[in-house]
Amino acid sequence: MKIGIPRALLYPIFYPMWETFFKELGHSIVNSTRTNKRILDSGAKACVEDACLPVKIMHGHVIDLIDRCDAVFIPRLISISQEEYICPKFIGIPEMIKNSVKPCPSLIVLDYNAKKSTNMAYKGYYKLASDLGSSKKDIKQALERALGQQRAYERALLGGSNPLLALEGLETFSIRKEIKGTIGLIGHPYLIYDRYISMDVYKKLISHDYRVIVPENIRPEAIEKACSIYPKKLFWSYGKHLLGSGLYMLEQGLVDGLVLVTSFACGIDSFVLELLQRKNNRDYKKPLTIITIDEHSGHAGFDTRLEAFIDMMEWRKENGNNISSHGKGLYIS
Ligand code: SF4
Known part of the structure; x- marks a missing residue:
């Protein structure tokens, strides 16, 4: 058959x-x-x-x-x-x-x-x-x-691969120059590994010379542990997967910033990504952007958002301690 x-x-x-x-x-x-x-x-x-x-x-x-x-x-x-x-x-x-x-x-x-x-x-x-x-x-x-x-x-x-590398072949995504840093790309597999719908976000990040890590690279035990800070067990598998992997990346200092990709009208993402964003704002203060896509999303707006995020990340890395935020630098070093 x-x-x-x-x-x-x-x-x-x-x-x-x-x-x-x-x-x-x-x-x-x-x-x-x-x-x-x-x-x-x-x-x-x-x-x-x-x-x-x-x-x-x-x-x-x-x-x-x-x-x-x-x-x-x-x-x-x-x-x-x-x-x-x-x-x-x-x-x-x-x-x-x-x-x-x-x-x-x-x-x-x-x-x-x-x-x-x-x-x-x-x-x-x-x-x-x-x-x-x-x-x-x-x-x-x-x-x-x-x-x-x-x-x-x-x-x-x-071990560090991801479904895009497996499905599309490694050579398509090789980094050309020196790596500038690491970005955590968080989203459901059917969004971030669909090159059309995600507007090739993975490849775009790589082409800016960043290493990208994804939820599938994080061990389930680490995800479980990261989510244990919440009083109630998360029972939506993918909600937990996204939240826990993002928390783990932040907690372990694995990333310079996070890009969260969500689809319009997703109930689970509406609270999971909010929890991740709040935790980051409170404890880690890493550059983070949420990109919502639907069937009307266009490449131009998407690319502008992504580039603005990368610029912001690089400027903060360079000048973060020069900005006075309530009397303190953004980074304590
Ligand atoms: S509602 Fe959210 S979690 Fe459910 S299928 Fe749609 S995008 Fe996925």
Whole structure:
């Protein structure tokens, strides 16, 4: 069977797992085209108006796969970690697509729920593959190989790589001159690793000769520890991931500044990024900017914001102690 995989939502994080699993079971894979204006416009047109941008883009990727495969793979990610949940939009995505994409292609839905345990979540893979006619033995073997690939990929991310390097190739992003500093780029994977939607923010930062670190480079234990300063456990996996990685970068002095990328109408980001910004304002005072993107965002305004941020960061580095702020320099050294 030819299975279409949309390059949207958590594709940059889980594609080694999904692709290996299906290939091991003898299926062929076709990926949707990388996000472009046609995909964005078709998704925005098909999807309900008040959905967030990444959900609209997911619709566009499904439309792109119509007539290019036998069925489109849609993961319904309910929970990806024990005792945590993921944004509810991920739960309803198959139904949203069925109702909004006309004509709707055949869908293969993976129900993945790790709230109780990861082993329970793997049952979703067994169910999906046995519906496609695979034997239990073959599914077990495919799942083991897919997990092996996924773990190797996650180790590479923790070692300093990122999904863009893995997906696009290292040479595209090599730093030309001496590194001026390090910037933390914080945002959901479907924003910061989608070159069209993020307006190539990663590459733009690199081209200003900065090293960029991303949430996927930070170990889960460090994220957990960084978030333990809050009295209540954060139960949105990606909210915790973004907040904890940003806090860790600040706390450890790993970055000269933070760029937070969010999409308009994201409920989770509205409080998570606020918490990060407050903590930074109170304790670290690092240059920080929040860039909100939607389907109308334009490159010109985006580039100006980014350049202004980099200028501000460099000027503060150079002159921060010369500015009198309530009688004190900005940096105590
Ligand atoms: S977390 Fe935010 S951006 Fe992501 S799917 Fe949910 S609402 Fe959309």
